[in-house]
Amino acid sequence: MSGVLAGISDARLYSACVVVLLYLTTCAYFLWPRRGPAIVSSGGDRAGAPTLIAFASQTGFAADLANRTAQSLQAAGAPVLLASLQNIDEQILRQVNSALFVVSTTGEGDAPDPAAGFVRNILDRSIPLKEMSYGVLALGDREYDNYCAFGHRLDQWLRHQGATALFDVIEVDNGDEGALRHWQHQLSVLSNSPDLPDWEAPRYERWRLTARRHVNPGSAGDACFHIELQPPAGASARWQAGDIAEIDPRNSTWDAKPEPLPHREYSIASLPADGAIHLLVRQMRRPDGEPGLGSGWLTAGAKVGDDIAVRVRSNPNFHAPESNVPLILIGNGTGIAGLRSLIKARIARGRHRNWLIFGERSVAHDCFYGDELDRWRAQGQVERIDLVFSRDQPERRYVQHRVRECADDLRRWVDEGAAIYVCGSLLGMAPAVDAALSEVLGVDTLEQLAIAGRYRRDVY
Template sequence: MTLPTFRNAMFQLHWFFGITAGVVLALVGATGAMLSFEHELLKALNPGVITVAAQSQALAPDALVARIRAQQPEAKLQSLALSADPNEAAKAGFAPKADAPKGPGGRARGESRYVDPYTGTLLAKPRGEGFFRTTMQLHRWLVMDDVGKQIVGASTVILVFFCLSGLYLRWPRRWGSVRVWLALDWRQKGRNFLWHLHSIVGTWVLVLYLVMALTGLWWSYDWYRDGLNRWAGVPSQQSQKKEPPAGERGKGRDGADREERKADDAAVLDVGAAWVAFEDAAPAWSTATLQWPRDGGGAQFAYLDVDAPHERARNTIELDAATLAVTKHERYDAKPTRQKIVGSMFALHRGSFFGTAGVLAFMLASLLMPLFAITGWMLYLDRRRKQHAARALATAQAALPAASGGEPLLLAYASQTGSAQRLAWQTAAALREGGFDVRVERLGRLRPEQLANAGRALFVVSTFGEGQPPDDARGFARRMRAQSLSLATLQYGVLALGDREYDSYCEFGRELDHWLHHAGAQPLFDRIDVDAGDAGALRHWQHHIGQLAGRTDLPDWSAPSYGAWHLIQREWLNIGSPGGRAYHLALTPHDPADLAWQAGDIAEIGPRHDDASVDAWLAAAGFDGDSDVVQADTPLPLRTVLARSRLPDPSTARGLPPQQLAATLAPLPHREYSIASLPADGSLQLLVRRMRHPDGRLGSGSGWLTEHAALGNDIALRIRPNPSFHPPADARPLILVGNGTGLAGLRAVLKARIAAGHTRNWMLFGERSGLHDFHYRDEIERWQREGQVQHLDLAFSRDHAPRRYVQHLLQEQRARLDEWLAAGAAVYVCGSLEGMAPGVDAVLREVVGVDALEAMAEDGRYRRDVY
């Protein structure tokens, strides 16, 4: 069996036993917690019964026995327990009656009564004793006698399996980190919180549960108890019984019936003399229990020292029944370690072996037992729900026909709960709409060398546990780490799913990305990390998929929720440029409180069709644009709904009622733009290049913002946090590299740096024409004059032959680049993924090396916002 297969088998067994035996263990744990301080609670509930008022002189043991027998002449006294504490009651134990019910194992238990040691009065039965007796029966055998005992025993064995398999399943890669093992973060949410709670708290109590289980089996199975006794060198109970000769079995030495001999033993024992002999042998004790002779044996005393380590650290003295001479004296502290362990099985099980703190710890651990049953069930149901949804989606998407003659593309996913699988199929559907011939595969079914001929590949992978790949991708991960391949012909993209609350956030996706990068593969765009299903990051992935597919009309996977912002400024910046028009835009929200973002964040715009396009569609389809329809519980003119929706073929819509038409409309997909300002500027500013389709139509986003929307119009806008491009919090040197409208993101970062007083900034910027395309020239040159930008290097490609780009500037400034990087500089790149970003990356790889560049990326010193 391979390691991934074994691990999956362990996982399957773990959850199967968890939803079965876990329920029994939850009950056993809860009842065990109730029993932890049973004696202390009963004492508190029963003053005058378990505790008595101290008097000047207690009765002698023989006098006390005489008074007990006078009150219960028909009962056979078997034991008497006394305490050295003057406030503790004595306790008398009676032989079971002939008709007493038998419990598991066929044994009947006699009655015990508390006795006032000063008067010999039998005291009332303690309140709450019945409750704790029932609780004990639930704890040990589910109040089902031998059947329940077997169920509890089997569940206890399974608890040992839970501890060991749970440890194996959550073993983190960074196993030496105490924080990874034990730190619980309450800020987590959803399934990740449940898994974190289940695994981290399980680690806290793992050793305690092992002790509880391994000691609890003592009462479940005779073979287990006999085995431990043999291990400790303790004779079994059967071997200690003296078997009479065959002809006298059932008879005493004088031929009397054994039961009669038991009565004689009890009658002839001189209790006072026996107690004197005991105290001569053990002058200092805290509690002592006398057991009357049985089957011709001697009287036995079990006692605790004054400073006994726990309630089962008993010493025993046996007296000859006739002479009261000491025939055996066993001291707990003189026993070998193994015999101490076996003799302390109850104290180990309860935790009192480790003192009061141990009892408290074991009680809390027992109380937590239902937590694992509850979280385990919740995780199981969530997993089943996601797997069912993923299977349904996969079945539906697999039925889609591949694009005929389209460009081939491999889409591989690695999923633990189904989320990555679902996103992979959504991605495949979008790409097929864009004309790609998409082949969807589980990553675990691929071998790394198969990627060499893939051409283009996308990976949607989740991270499981502490930085581990999903179970079905472990084989691929192992082969990936062991192989060194050349994947120079592969273009790829990675969507990494994870949770930022973990130290190993998106670890497997990062590892896969690094491996592909090291193998020479070229990224189609930067890896996208998704924090706990973050909708913004998923929209960013969808944005790249739309660009890859050449489709700007792909619908959003999640319903958009925009705010309304006023367009207050629009300025054409590059009049006379050989390139497309670039505009500076400024927007303000209805609510000033919405002026809240950080440098590096993204504005997502909900585009609109222009009025002429909507009017043309209405005329072709035969609708009145002023018809009222209801959308999202809001009455709106049909014209307004059409303006923000994908327009269907007019022939398919003709004749539908307006409301039915509105219900079928899908919203236009959002467009993303880097924010070029800070909230302190009083407006959200954008740098947008007007784009045109091959047929001359304007792009839906850029056309709406730069042409069709009038000043004062409402613009649908939402802000997406982009923490991977937030500026450094410290004053480290910063190298900003960009081209075209990528200057927007760099401008916001520079503004934040200047506002923080961090002036060691070096900008490298490229565009077409220095005369026309140096956007924000006055502002940037002022920053340079005032020392807030220490170096400014510019490359205007159309002004030079051969053409020069920003990557050439970096090569020319190699000495300065070395100096700044040595000083701990961070590098921020914003702009075009085609040409500029790969060129800059190649220069940096040459300067610092692939490993060092990836280390910079991991440390946040190399960040890119490219498109």
């Protein structure tokens, strides 16, 4: 045993000990009698304020997921505070800049029993939380009418206090593995740690890489590639616009490695009628200059004709509206992929009241799917397209600037029943667009659109 320990670096040993300590402390929190506030604090390698991870659990599942969330962030070096909602008060909320909530719904849309005090003392009050950014993982069962109701109530209250949602509520139906992997993906983005291991290894299928095209040669940004993946022979591949392709980098599960690599998520840019999954993948670079694990595999490591481990994850929160309402689509960068599939779905159903606001660096190099967009506009299948290129003039211009400039038209479209879908970067574009929409439409209106399902985001 001493020989094994000698082979582990001090940093790794320290990290492992803290994770174990966090786990044991959390177990003690659940199993031992206690009085007063009980909050588990765990430091990390990185400086900065800790992320609050708060849970409301009826059966213990939400508590377990909150503990896993804490372990993942701590493994990435981020400090965390782990606590039950019953021990969260106004003072704690006011001091937190970043929070993640893992909450169950019980009965007819109620909060779990331990959170009754939080509901009574906090949710019925107004507490300014403009400094807080947050995410919500809502657990529920679709067989009940008020599915994930408490998670959505908490989200709405936080929005109303001025807190900024990092991403839309992630709903988990009876422990759905795909939804939980999506939560883990968001944790990797928030912690800037793309190599966080999956909690459970997904089951993949063998798809074939049939096409790869560099679409932005000469760009000031990293190289982007259009990727096409064909399903296994005889397979009935099904997905909807808005769904996600999960990729296993280098097919680690087939190579029988002891620990599967963390999956990567990409918005699907095509429909089943296209015969293949289309992706738009930016070749990310690590600090040492090496290609990212997933993007490097898809854009350079794998060869055309190779098998790729793929799993399609349903993303119902970003499916196209069922009714024939106007649709405003806003995005940047590779976010055009998810918006492209939505536009294709709308066109296939004869719904042409579509307005795209899209931003990138340069029109000469980064106008992704430009010929296709021109054709759709010329044929009247997309009513309006506003393109913003940040580097094509001395001052930097982004999609949020165009949103403000189009204020009158945006208000008119919303008054006519339009839904707003946003796809792109989580830490740059999404909050800036959210702020611009709040200014243009009003905070209360944007909140009501979110509650009604008319404001949806797929950000990463």
